[in-house]
Amino acid sequence: MGHLSITEENYLKSILKLSEHNHTKIGTNEIAYEINISAASVSDMLKKLADKKLIIYQKYYGVKLTKTGEQYAKNLVRKHRLWEVFLTQKLQFSWDEVHDLAEQLEHVKGDDMINRLEKFLGNPKFDPHGDPIPDNKGNIVVRKQQLLIELKKGEKAVIIGVKDTAATFLQFLDSIKISLGTKFTVIGVVIYDHSMQLKLQDGRELMLSQQVCSNIYVSS
Amino acid sequence: MGHLSITEENYLKSILKLSEHNHTKIGTNEIAYEINISAASVSDMLKKLADKKLIIYQKYYGVKLTKTGEQYAKNLVRKHRLWEVFLTQKLQFSWDEVHDLAEQLEHVKGDDMINRLEKFLGNPKFDPHGDPIPDNKGNIVVRKQQLLIELKKGEKAVIIGVKDTAATFLQFLDSIKISLGTKFTVIGVVIYDHSMQLKLQDGRELMLSQQVCSNIYVSS
């Protein structure tokens, strides 16, 4: 399992990402859309990754990561999320600014460095968006979490993550002073458009659209 | 001044490095040797860098960095050295381990990140090998420094840097417990082979070969 190119790493990462929601095999087009590359190019690359035993690939039938490929991809996610923690916790970046930098940092080789970084950061288990950080074996802590939208009137919960990590969304949450750890009670759900009215710990009351509520993870 | 590829950055860096010792124009072969690439490839690349106004290049006459090119190259050095400080100071790497990692980290784009990193590290002025860190304008602190080999019997000085940063050399220094900041007096110079005998601050006496003394910077 030598070194892969940045390009190859990006393919593995996007296949892992797609696998998480889509339990069946992943199609060429899906990958192409995910990383913004033509389907033809993806098709080429899949052959190469299959030669390297990183994916199982059968022409016209889609792909799946091998154990090796999955391990490699999870390590990339680990690196990405640890660097994100570093950028927010140590360099004071806000959660909407760290993605692109981490996207570069994750390709720096050196597992020893990452293990030391993890320790330096105090062995964090979640990144600034609430996503879990795999350990150096690829294990991921699973939390019971649900989407805010699934809560009913009267339920209490705490915000533990975001599904959408787009800068605009994160900046919006900042602007209404909502962050990970914010506690609240659902005090109303509008039948018409499924907006939700929350009462926050600090006393503020807030109305959030269905779309916003569909992109926030909570825990009770 | 958009983004350059890692390859282009490496050329600029090696041209800057060669410029420091060699005040005249730099030859194609020198660069080729420095970055371990054929002279033909270097010749190709020099044309591209000249098109981008990063170097002054005249066929058969060698190259020189433009102001823009020099700025860019110094920024790479800045990034390299700040990451080295991070790796030693925060992640507890030793000075012989940080070069290859910094070689990768220096190519991560994001000047804002580097400025924040600098501040996070406490605005260090020198890297773990004693080399100066350029500020974000490219200015470099100059110290009066000389090589240990130039000292005479009876002179007192302090070690402030190393000229050779090869891992084997650095590990040797570690093994004899010499590091930046070590204070000493020259108590003897062997005529025959120019070995030098030092008495360290802690009372130890030490004999160092001419080669070792030629690769240590000191200040009095």
Place this chain on the structure above:
DNA sequence: TTCGTAATTTAGTCTTGTCTAAAAAATAAT
């Protein structure tokens, strides 16, 4: 079942950055 559309792969190019071999220019030596 067969026909049409969508998904996927193949074929052929392009760019970047590398190489070797050969040509051209500069430099050194007689």
Place this chain on the structure above:
DNA sequence: ATTATTTTTTAGACAAGACTAAATTACGAA
């Protein structure tokens, strides 16, 4: 000053990773 040698550049090829256009396969609908 004229060779000989070294340095540098040009020419032609190659691999990685991308593209478009065309061909092929799979699958849903009639």
